[in-house]
Amino acid sequence: MTYQANILFVDDEPAYRRSFQSTLRRWQEGLEVRTAGDGLEALEVLESYPADIVFTDFRMPKMDGLTLLTRIREEYPDVFVLMLTGVDSTKDVVAAMKAGAYDYILKPFDFEMVRKSIEKILEHKRILSEEQGGGVEVSFENIIGQDQKMFEIYEKISQVAQTNASVLITGESGTGKELIAEAIHKKSPRSNKPFVQVNCAALTETLINSELFGHEKGAFTGAAARKKGFFEQADGGTIFLDEIGDVPLQTQVALLRVLELGTFQRVGGTETIRVDVRLVCATNKDLVRSIAEKTFREDLYYRINVVSLASPSLSERKSDIPLLSKYFLEKYSLNTGKKVKRISKAATKLLNSYAWPGNVRELGNAIEHAVVFCKGVEMLPSHLPIEIREMENDQGDFNLSLSSSSLADAEIALISKVLEETDWNLKKAADALAIARGTLYSKMKKYNIKKPNEHI
Ligand SMILES: Nc1ncnc2c1ncn2[C@@H]1O[C@H](COP(=O)(O)OP(=O)(O)OP(=O)(O)O)[C@@H](O)[C@H]1O
Ligand SMILES: [Mg+2]
Incomplete structure (x- = not known):
């Protein structure tokens, strides 16, 4: 089988990186293999390298494999991620599969398994690209999904x-x-x-x-x-x-x-x-x-x-949530003539962790709702329907109840939450809170609200 693919191999062990790269390069001319030593480096590589498949180790310095997987699912939903794992890490594997890994390979790995996985993924991609008349898409007829x-x-x-x-x-x-x-x-x-x-x-x-x-x-x-x-x-x-x-x-x-x-x-x-x-x-x-x-x-x-x-429920194929969200975002932005381009990290987190009892229909409706309420280019948690935002409250992340003893406490809780949701972008946070940026800044000073590990 001859094929062309861009592969990224992420592992903190240089010897593994070398052997992976040289073995794969020997197989096929069209196989491009790059490597990274940890999750952060991998994300940097991905900025300019259009990888089709990422192989990643779990435990690495700076950013581990699971975090890398989550980031890839959010930012590059059509990249396939395979986890490299030791025999004793069933828990890791379960977490990774839940977070949307395509598959896992046991370490020390058998290159035959690697080859089979690559071929399987490329075969899927081939079927899909024929489907789309050339461009690799993650859909089949009108069905979206790459799980x-x-x-x-x-x-x-x-x-x-x-x-x-x-x-x-x-x-x-x-x-x-x-x-x-x-x-x-x-x-x-x-x-x-x-x-x-x-x-x-x-x-x-x-x-x-x-x-x-x-x-x-x-x-x-x-x-x-x-x-x-x-x-x-x-x-x-x-x-x-x-x-x-x-x-x-x-x-x-x-x-x-x-x-x-x-x-x-x-x-x-x-x-x-x-x-x-x-x-x-x-x-x-x-x-x-x-x-x-x-x-x-x-x-x-x-x-x-x-x-x-x-037909699987959405909770059985959580890895498709980012892809479907992106699809609906484009669809409804186009329909309404709005320019919503991104989903913020905090909103993505909510979308990924909500249970979706109404499945894809409910996800589509939620994104449509959010597009309607979104004023800028980025969709924030505050734009999503209440039941999806409330789920977070249930988990105790933010609970503004009568037990918040003072108005100041409530204000601190709200400001901190919005800042977190907007990734500490003061302009976005001020917009979401409907106050001026200067007001937000003075409140942060007054209550001594700081980004973790940073001083304002
Ligand atoms: N995989 C998918 N990709 C894109 N859109 C989807 C997908 N699954 C569902 N949808 C959209 O979600 C909505 C509901 O889908 P559909 O009507 O096919 O569901 P259903 O399984 O027939 O539900 P019900 O049992 O309630 O009739 C439709 O708008 C459909 O276009
Ligand atoms: Mg139906």
């Missing part, structure tokens, strides 16, 4: 798209099930035929049959003309039954019949209609439980669930 879990989804989509098998997409609300269904259609040989999306939850029990199968003129009051149902509209293409878990039992029987026979009749009609459709379903319900509760038919479940695809 390992998302690559697995992309691969599965590509595979099932080539078949006619029924696919059931499961996953929490807001995880992108609709996007996955669309991607399956777009990647399939049926892509130039219709993709018909049916929101089953919105169909009333009385209308669902006529909506799905169509009706003849005069079939019921109001049926002024013959109408094709969704199945007929989707002929040759894909029908996407969204919220399938909400289909009433009676209609489940009708659905099962179509799937088994491949034919149906319009409501009020006698003609047997045969269509060629590919079925994709989605639900955020636990259908196995619905079966146990007798609200979902087991036989239908097996019909629709020939292949299942579980």
Whole structure:
């Protein structure tokens, strides 16, 4: 396999650096390898060196591997980070994987493992760049994500798209099930035929049959003309039954019949209609439980669930938060004509540590909210919705309660917090507090508020 890639190797042991560099250079001409002795140096290198992959040790002077990983995830979200670890550091590995490392390699390492990891990452990048017609992007159709879990989804989509098998997409609300269904259609040989999306939850029990199968003129009051149902509209293409878990039992029987026979009749009609459709379903319900509760038919479940695809929740792929945040920031800045260019460190920290029960949808909404409230080029914690900011309070970082005995205490707490959030940038902090910079400065003097290790 020949390939081209920029690699950065970070380790405080010079002998490791030398051997890594010389071994990799021997493999491939197109492989560029640079090295750094600690996290800080690595960040300096990254400023001018567009690395694709970073290998980093954990324990290093000045800045350790975990901090470096976090900084890379924030500042260069499309760089893949692999951790080098000793056998006894399970805890480190867990922390790193949570913080968004792509993978880890045990030390002393086997260069064969290194080679395999590089090839795997480059293969992912290759698939993605073909997808995008050249430029390396971290998305697939309209789905954004470069977490390992998302690559697995992309691969599965590509595979099932080539078949006619029924696919059931499961996953929490807001995880992108609709996007996955669309991607399956777009990647399939049926892509130039219709993709018909049916929101089953919105169909009333009385209308669902006529909506799905169509009706003849005069079939019921109001049926002024013959109408094709969704199945007929989707002929040759894909029908996407969204919220399938909400289909009433009676209609489940009708659905099962179509799937088994491949034919149906319009409501009020006698003609047997045969269509060629590919079925994709989605639900955020636990259908196995619905079966146990007798609200979902087991036989239908097996019909629709020939292949299942579980869309991961955002908390299972935290490493994608910075990437998605950046994506939504650009999207909503463009939409609103605002010039918000960055997300501050403190805001990034909040976004990364919030639990996101509403998944990607909630993240998108939060960023949209923040863009609306942001006045300058940088998004600050104060622009984010209250529930995301409050989470921090719950953790006890900042708790302005009645127990703050004096106004002065409250002022000190608030000023310190805002300064921290704005990375001790007085102008930004004054803006956020809606006071003049001079006022802020005099208050800092009065209360003796100082940046740690520094004097003002
Ligand atoms: N991976 C992703 N990349 C980009 N946008 C995403 C992604 N996942 C979700 N979104 C966006 O989040 C919103 C919710 O996604 P979607 O409607 O597909 O979720 P869902 O899983 O169908 O949720 P529900 O179960 O509530 O119907 C949409 O605006 C979608 O564009
Ligand atoms: Mg949906």
